[in-house]
Amino acid sequence: MILNRFKSTVRDRSGATAVEFALIAPLFFAIIFSTFEAGWMVIEATMLDRAVDLAIRDIRVGATAAAKTQDQIKAAVCNQAIMLPGCASSIVVEMTDISSGALPSSNTPCVDRGSNVSPVVAFSPGQRGSIMYVRACFTTDPITPLLGLALSMPKDGKGGYFLSSSSAFVNEPGA
Structure with missing residues (x-):
């Protein structure tokens, strides 16, 4: 009887x-x-x-007579980046003269929103004809913080991941 019920x-x-x-569903939703x-x-x-x-x-093109400050560049980046929420408090902009040929050796410094300490970075708009290297790091929150791709990203103290941008250019020579 018990054997029949088991079968x-x-x-x-x-x-x-x-x-x-x-x-299958967890894997499917993670993808x-x-x-x-x-x-x-x-x-x-x-x-x-x-x-x-x-x-x-x-x-880059020498359109302004006065050199811009780091805060002015940060504000300009945030004004242009309409889809970056909380840009002013989550971005670091670094600009250095690399005319000597030495690129910055460290990783791009980023804001850790879980810490009260902001990264200190070099900022110099350079002289006419100098080779400049600019990089920016923005800290943003993931859409799905506990699932899939967002789990594997390096994060700050509040769970945000880092996006960075870098570029090199030559300041146009003055007239």
Whole structure:
């Protein structure tokens, strides 16, 4: 009697689909949400690249008579980057003269929003004809912080990941 009941339970396939769904669904949703996360990351990275390029354009082509400060460049980047939430408090902009041929050896410094200490970076708009290297790092929050791609990203103290942009240019010679 017990053996017959066990055999009938083993042959019963009524819950097989639910078990398959329970095994496959987490992987499926992780892939779907990672796709959204990667797409959003590319959009934000593109916006950061474009904003940095537009913000340093005046320095690059010598359109302004006075050199801009780091705060002015940060404000210009944030004004151009319309899709970067909390830009002013989450971005670091560094500009150095690399005419000697030495690129900065460290990684791009980024804001750790979980800390009260802001990174100290070099900032020099350079002279006419000098080779300049600019890099910016923006800290942003993931869409799905506990799933898929967002789990593998290096994070700050509040769970945000870092996007960086870098560029090199020659300051136009003066007239």
